[in-house]
Every structure is written in C-alpha cells, then in structure tokens.
Amino acid sequence: MNVTQIRNATLVIEVNNTRILVDPMLANKSSLPKLRYFKSNQRNPLVELPDTFHHIKHKIDYALITHCQKGHFDHLDRAGVRWLRENKVTTFCTHHDLNYLSKKGIVTDVLKDKVSPFLSGKIRQIPARHTTGWLTPFMEHGVGYFIALENEPSLYLMGDTILTNEIREFVCENQPDYIVAPTGKAQFDIGAPLLLSEKEIIELASLSTGTIIANHMDALDHCRITRKDLAAMLNEHDLTERFLIPKDGETLKLERLKEPNLV
Template structure:
C-alpha cells in the first residue's frame, strides 16, 4: 500500500492496480473565503497543490468521499467536481451522498451496505463508521459523514477516520479492529463559537496510544480554521514517545506501508 498526501484531507491510496483519490479539494490557493469571522481570516486553501499533483491525478482510477454536503468544500470542491465529471471517474460514496453527487453529473457508485454497514470492496470489504463532526450547537449544524475501514487481501487494513473528533464509538472501534494503518484529521479545526470539530493535538496522541498500528495525520496547514501545525504535532509526538508510529507527511509526500 502507498498513500500520497496531497493537501488537507486529500490523499491518493494505491491498492494494487487501484489508485483511489479521497476527498479531493483541487482549487487554487485563496479561492474560498475564511471560515471564521474574528480570527484566522486568511482565505482558503492557504497553500497551493504540491508540485506533481497533476501527474499523480492522471493515475487515479476511483474516488472515495467521506462527506460532501452543507458546504464542505475542503472535501469536495467545484474544481474537483469538474475534474471528476470530465473524466467520469467512478465515485464511491454512501447511499446518503449518492443523490447529491449524481445531481452534479458524477459517475456515482454508492456502496451497497449491509446491516453492519459493510460492503464488498476490490476483493475485500469496506466498512463505515459514523463521524462526529463537532458537538453541541455546532454539531447539530454540521454534516457528519462517515469514516471507512478498508480490508483488502494482501494489504494492511486501513482506517480513514474522516472529519471527526475522538468519540467513545471510535475508541471502541479501534480497540476491536486495530487497523494497521489509520489516517486521522489532526488540525483541531474550530469556528468562532464552540469547540473542536475534528481531532486536535491531544486527541491525535490519544488515538495513537489506542492504536497498535501506524497513524497518519493530515488536515494540517491548509485551511485557516485549523490551528495545529505539523511542527507542534511532531514535537508533542516526540515528547509522548509516539514519533515512530505517528507519521506527519508533508504535502506531496508518498508513504509506502507494508
């Protein structure tokens, strides 16, 4: 398995012959407005796509979406919709998101989930786990989406957490399934009111302690309401003795995971 960090939550997963683009945000730097009124007022994304992105995208065979409604441009933006529609890339999503995506002319392939929220996936299985994208009033306004556990023969099991804080449900899920690789949001995003809407520094460290596998942190240094930096997270992981298992890739970096 290879995972390339593109930017924010956007990654490309290589599973055998398949190259799966996850949660694409393909806009140029500064296209979108700030996400806070009183702080962090830089326009989004904060950075351009890394060098080599166009070449990496040309190898993509499928796309996977964790959530996309209620204005979540950082997981599927207009540039990504245009790119996917022009190429008719098969787009894998939940039944909940399928009508929304099909209405935009995309080649939607909704998962046929069973009672355990599990579906066939490239000779293995894909399982969904509900996200909690913030609590309280903010949580009630958010689109929560899902995370995915991918289990494909010959590859490490992979948990894509999606946009979520660390909940008791996720703790239990990690203890039970112990994914060999996990990708978690680490930016500690928050609006002017309310608490974090994705994992921040402390929750990423706690997740890494719970997991016996390797943990990849993303959702960093690309959106203005995510205050956690790569350097802060790396220093905290080193102090906690977790630096060998918590990977913090730069944009464009390719990780090989056996």
C-alpha cells in the first residue's frame, strides 16, 4: 500500500494498482475564502496542488469522502466536485452525504453499514467529532474510516476530529498499523480547536502502537500547528520515530505489520 499526501486532508491511497482519492480539495491557491479574519490576510488554500497530483490524477479509480457539508470546502470544494463529476469517478460516502453528493451529479457508492465490504476487505466507519463547546452544533462532524484489506497494512483515516473516548477505545482495541491524523490544530478566531490539540497528539501516540501519519498542515489559514512546529514538539517528547510527516506530493510506502481484523 502507498499513501501520497496531496494537500491538507487530500491524499491518494494506492493498493493493488487501484487508486482512491480522499477528500478532494482541488482549488487553485488563494481561490477560496479565509477561515480566520483576525491576524490573517491570506485566502485559502495557502499552497498550490503539488505536481504529483497532476501526474497521477488520470489514474484515480475511486474517491472517498469523510464529510463535505456545512461549508467544508477543505474536504470537497467546487473544483473537486467538478473533477469528480467530469471524470465520472465513483465516490464512496456515508448515507448522510449520499443525497448531497448525488444532487451535484457525482456517481456515488454509499457505505450503508458501519462495516461494509471494500475492495479485498472491509471498511469501518468511526464517528468523528469536530470540536467541543458552543461550536459543536454548527459543525459537520463526519466520520473516519478504518480500512482493513487482505495482505495489506491496516489504515485508519481519522478525518476531521478531536480525540474522543470512542476513538480512544477504537485505537486501543484495533491498533491500526497506520493512523492518518489531523495534526494541524485548526481553530477559528473564537471557539475550541476543531482538530487534535498538542496534548491530544501526544496522547494518541501513547494509545497507538502503530505509526502516525500527520496531515492537515501548512495549507489552510486556520491551522495553528505547522510541520515545523509538529516536528519540534515530537522531538521534545522523544516521539519522532513514531510519526511520519509527509510533504505535499510525497508518497509513503506502508508495510504490513500484522494480520488486519476484517470484522
């Protein structure tokens, strides 16, 4: 299995010559609104798509959406919708997002149950929670996905989430080989963080025996932790070897560590 970091939450999973595009934000640099209004003078995204995406986009077979409503253009923007529609890319989604995506002309394949058949194995939906406090009802919380395929490493895409008790229990019980974690600590001008805080990143490492792949950094103006910040924090806590921090366009080759649980 290979995972290519594209930008922010957008990445490509490649397994047995099948490529899955996750949460496509495909807009040009500075073509989307700001997410912070104080102390921010940059429109989003802050960086262009890497050349890697343009080299592999014609090889994409499927897409996978964690959440996309209530203005979450950082997981599916207009450019992403247009690209999926024009290329007739079958897009896996939750039942909650089915009508929303179908009305946009996207070919959908709904993941009806908590655990669904997926390629050579199964995919499990893990509820995500975007924040705490008064912002909670205004957010689209979505899901994460645990992908367990035969003869491949197990992969948990956390999606947009803070660290909840349900996620803690899931990680401890299933111990994914790899966890793609939202380490950018997104936060609006007011309200609690929308993604993992520094404390939660460290706690996740203490719960997991696998390798954590960091993303959601250096692409949106409301993400407060940069790759440089994260690397320094991990070094301070002697956790550098537990994490991978891919650059945009970088491909990681993931090795299978144990037999995945397909239940």
